[in-house]
Amino acid sequence: MYRKISAIVVPTLIAVGIIGYMLYSVRDQLLVALRNIIPAYLIIGVGICLCAWWLRGWRYHTILKSLNYAVSVKVSTACIFVSQTVNLVVPARLGDFVRVFILKHEYNTTYSEGVSSLVVERVFDVVTVAFLGAISLFFVLNAPSWFTTLIIVPLAAGVIFFGFLLFIGKFSSRNKYIVIILNMLHEIKRASLTPRSLALLGISSAGAWLLDILACVAVVMMFEQKIPFAVIVLAVVIGNLFKAVPLTPGGIGTYELFLAITFELAGVAPAIATLIAVIDHLVKNLVTLAGGVISIYYFGDWVIPSIKEALAEKFGGETT
Numbered sequence: 001m002y003r004k005i006s007a008i009v010v011p012t013l014i015a016v017g018i019i020g021y022m023l024y025s026v027r028d029q030l031l032v033a034l035r036n037i038i039p040a041y042l043i044i045g046v047g048i049c050l051c052a053w054w055l056r057g058w059r060y061h062t063i064l065k066s067l068n069y070a071v072s073v074k075v076s077t078a079c080i081f082v083s084q085t086v087n088l089v090v091p092a093r094l095g096d097f098v099r100v101f102i103l104k105h106e107y108n109t110t111y112s113e114g115v116s117s118l119v120v121e122r123v124f125d126v127v128t129v130a131f132l133g134a135i136s137l138f139f140v141l142n143a144p145s146w147f148t149t150l151i152i153v154p155l156a157a158g159v160i161f162f163g164f165l166l167f168i169g170k171f172s173s174r175n176k177y178i179v180i181i182l183n184m185l186h187e188i189k190r191a192s193l194t195p196r197s198l199a200l201l202g203i204s205s206a207g208a209w210l211l212d213i214l215a216c217v218a219v220v221m222m223f224e225q226k227i228p229f230a231v232i233v234l235a236v237v238i239g240n241l242f243k244a245v246p247l248t249p250g251g252i253g254t255y256e257l258f259l260a261i262t263f264e265l266a267g268v269a270p271a272i273a274t275l276i277a278v279i280d281h282l283v284k285n286l287v288t289l290a291g292g293v294i295s296i297y298y299f300g301d302w303v304i305p306s307i308k309e310a311l312a313e314k315f316g317g318e319t320t
Contacts, residue, residue: 017253037222042283045218049287052211056080059124059204063117066191069107078295079103085292086307088250088285098307105302112180116187120201123192126244127158128205132213133237139230144265147234150241165189212236212284216259219280223272227263235262239277250288255281 057077064071071079079099086095100114133151137143168185191197213236220227239259243251256277263273296303 041222081291081295136233
């Protein structure tokens with residue numbers, strides 16, 4: 001029981017500590033910065049976030065269709081909302097596995113197919129983010145060398161992974177565990193490496209992440225800042241690449257920290273950089289939370305037990 005509690009409490013305290021320290025370090029300038037905001041851009045940012053969510057739902061619908069499951073965009077979007085909402089509470093992106101349970105309950109998918117669909121989504125997310133970051137580096141002068149390393153590593157890993165999938169048909173085994181892994185890799189290949197899948201998933205992934213960046217642009221404009229678009233792209237990329245490392249629930253704290261660091265390196269005042277980072281992530285997380293609550297009601301009462309079952313399986317033992 002204590003292990004389960006600490007697995008949630010410790011990452012949460014880390015996230016709160018990071019954001020608390022960021023806000024405390026610029027406490028004298030915060031009120032001045034907040035007095036001059038333009039609230040209309042906040043509404044625009046929320047609208048952009050909702051569009052990004054719909055596009056992500058459409059992409060997941062396309063992935064599941066490639067695995068021969070006719071899931072509507074409404075249901076696929078709701079699946080993502082629920083899993084991402086759970087990710088805001090529990091560490092290590094364990095909320096993603098809730099989606100596997102939902103798909104099995106509603107469409108009788110196998111656990112293997114559910115996990116394969118998650119892998120396809122995650123790989124396209126990471127590779128797309130890194131690709132956008134690589135482009136932005138051409139327009140951002142004097143970016144730290146570790147930015148380049150952080151961006152190149154996932155790009156190279158993505159290329160190697162897709163290259164490996166091309167030759168997966170040459171591998172076979174009689175070991176039941178290796179057979180399970182090989183079957184999953186075949187499912188991932190089927191959902192991602194046809195010319196149609198590559199085009200649809202590549203374009204929708206780029207569109208979703210550009211909308212995510214535009215939501216940050218809206219927050220920047222809310223504070224009447226003139227930050228070059230390439231810098232905003234780079235900041236969102238760096239923030240999300242660090243967020244991909246599941247240190248805290250929903251990447252809270254780490255995302256804000258590295259978004260603010262990137263803006264400060266580009267010459268943005270620390271107080272403004274901190275507020276942009278915190279409000280950008282807050283808006284996105286509140287939209288996620290609202291969508292998750294609505295989606296849970298949409299699916300019905302059985303979702304909460306499924307969430308408990310998914311978390312119990314990952315933490316081990318019974319949930320209470």
